[in-house]
Amino acid sequence: MAIKxxxxxxxxxxxxxxxxxGLVTVGCVLLITVYLIVSGIPAIREIGLVDFLFGPKxxxxxxxPKYGILPFILTSIYGTAGAILIGVPIGFFTAVYLAKQxxxxxxxxxxxxxxxxxxxxxxVYGFVGMMVLVPGxxxxxxxxxxASLLAxxxxxxxxxxxxxxxxxxxxxEAVPKEYEDASLALGATPIETYFRVSVxxxxxxxxxxxxxxxxxxxxxxxxxxxxxxNAANMPSLFQSVRFLxxxxxxxxxxxxxxxxxxxxSIALVLFLFIMLINAxxxxxxxxxxxxx
Numbered sequence: 001m002a003i004k005x006x007x008x009x010x011x012x013x014x015x016x017x018x019x020x021x022g023l024v025t026v027g028c029v030l031l032i033t034v035y036l037i038v039s040g041i042p043a044i045r046e047i048g049l050v051d052f053l054f055g056p057k058x059x060x061x062x063x064x065p066k067y068g069i070l071p072f073i074l075t076s077i078y079g080t081a082g083a084i085l086i087g088v089p090i091g092f093f094t095a096v097y098l099a100k101q102x103x104x105x106x107x108x109x110x111x112x113x114x115x116x117x118x119x120x121x122x123x124v125y126g127f128v129g130m131m132v133l134v135p136g137x138x139x140x141x142x143x144x145x146x147a148s149l150l151a152x153x154x155x156x157x158x159x160x161x162x163x164x165x166x167x168x169x170x171x172x173e174a175v176p177k178e179y180e181d182a183s184l185a186l187g188a189t190p191i192e193t194y195f196r197v198s199v200x201x202x203x204x205x206x207x208x209x210x211x212x213x214x215x216x217x218x219x220x221x222x223x224x225x226x227x228x229x230n231a232a233n234m235p236s237l238f239q240s241v242r243f244l245x246x247x248x249x250x251x252x253x254x255x256x257x258x259x260x261x262x263x264x265s266i267a268l269v270l271f272l273f274i275m276l277i278n279a280x281x282x283x284x285x286x287x288x289x290x291x292x
Contacts, residue, residue: 033271040268043067043261052265058232058242060251060259067262069247069269075235076218076244076273079149079228083156083217088210090157091164095206098165099172100194111169118162126226129155134227143238147229150237155227156220160213167212171205172198211281218274221245244270 044052047067055068098107129151138146175198183193199206221243229240230250242250248263248270255263 036264036268036271039261039264041265043258043265044268046258047262047265052262053269056234058247060255060262065259067258069244069266071232071234072242072244072247072266073269073273075149075228075241076270078235079152079156079224079241079243080214080217082149082153083160084210084214086153086157087160087213087217088164091161091209091213092168092206094161095165095168095172095209096194096199099169100198101190114162114165117158118166122159122220122223123226125155125159126223129223129227137238141238145229145240147227147240148238149228149235149241152224152228152241152243155223156217159220159223160216163212163216164209167209168202168206171202171209174205175201207281211278214277214281215274218270218277219245221249225249244273 047055052067052069053073054070055066056070057066057068058071059066098110102110130147133151133154134146136146137143137148137151179197179201180193183197184190188196224243225246228243228246230242230246231240232242232247233239235241244266248266251259252263
């Protein structure tokens with residue numbers, strides 16, 4: 001009886017610790033949300049919501065400052081979409097090959113390489129992109145400056161590959177082997193089995209990998225700042241651009257007054273933007289799961 005009561009006490013203590021940690025996490029998110037709202041709303045009120053969100057020009061240090069962030073919003077959308085269009089297919093097909101067809105030794109080597117790729121700091125990606133990719137784009141496409149939206153898209157696509165590959169591989173390897181054996185027994189080829197049985201069975205995990213990739217792409221700052229040119233222009237593939245993240249990072253150190261408040265407003269817009277994307281993706285994933 002005493003042993004049973006002791007185990008129950010330990011379980012209650014562990015449950016209480018987990019509850020406290022969960023509440024701390026939720027509390028931190030709420031504090032960040034409240035802080036961004038309190039810090040970002042004043043500038044939006046002073047500038048005007050329409051002028052702030054849809055203004056085509058950002059010139060915070062000019063004699064007559066302009067605080068329009070439409071170029072940053074469009075650049076973030078185009079950059080993230082481009083990275084997903086490049087990174088998701090490559091990561092998905094790589095995950096299918098490594099999980100289902102790759103030889104064991106090659107798979108082990110690739111898994112270690114992918115883990116190493118995931119651990120590389122953002123600044124290293126940016127440095128390699130600045131030294132190799134930017135001059136390469138300038139030379140191949142014969143443009144004045146290779147620091148552009150295209151360079152940022154390529155760097156982001158490479159950066160999201162590890163999370164997409166690893167999570168997708170884990171999901172594909174978790175599919176029961178009986179599913180594939182049954183498909184093969186019915187006369188399907190291995191490739192048909194992988195894409196018509198294994199992939200649909202692992203679609204929730206693959207979708208989670210895509211969500212993680214979107215979050216990594218839209219939240220990156222340092223690497224993007226180093227290869228995009230960091231100029232407040234409307235987005236163009238071969239022109240220097242500035243993302244929402246880099247807009248905050250590049251000016252916060254010397255900002256003050258309305259300029260600093262506007263940067264907090266940009267952070268608020270980015271925060272809401274990420275929440276909207278996650279909520280939309282989760283809504284579709286939940287709908288697919290219920291439909292299945």
